Amino acid sequence: MADIDLHYDLITNMSTLLTGAHDTIGQSITDLRTRVDNLVQRDGGLWLNSTSPAIQTAYDNFSQSALQVVTSIASFSDMFKQLVMGMASMDEKMAYQIQNPPPATGGAPQKALPALDSNAKY
Numbered sequence: 001m002a003d004i005d006l007h008y009d010l011i012t013n014m015s016t017l018l019t020g021a022h023d024t025i026g027q028s029i030t031d032l033r034t035r036v037d038n039l040v041q042r043d044g045g046l047w048l049n050s051t052s053p054a055i056q057t058a059y060d061n062f063s064q065s066a067l068q069v070v071t072s073i074a075s076f077s078d079m080f081k082q083l084v085m086g087m088a089s090m091d092e093k094m095a096y097q098i099q100n101p102p103p104a105t106g107g108a109p110q111k112a113l114p115a116l117d118s119n120a121k122y
Contacts, residue, residue, distance in 0.1 A: 018077035026070045033063040
């Protein structure tokens, strides 16, 4: 049987950190893209007739790839949030079912749940 040890606050804090990183990094990438675009324009500070458009295209491609990575950061944040919500919900449902068993109907008697090991780490 697998051991389970969840610290909802640690998982939630990580989700919050990832969300903050997503917001901060995403905005930085967008700001930098604008600045590079401005730099490689005529009178922007780095103008070469053929090279500047090539730099702009290459940097645009890089920025798009970087923003896709940032989107993955948000996906991990959401995954951690959903994990906490799902596990907490499952825990509550299981406790409710244990505390409120369905009434016995005709047929074989219901088995009692085995006693929990008081020395085990849950």
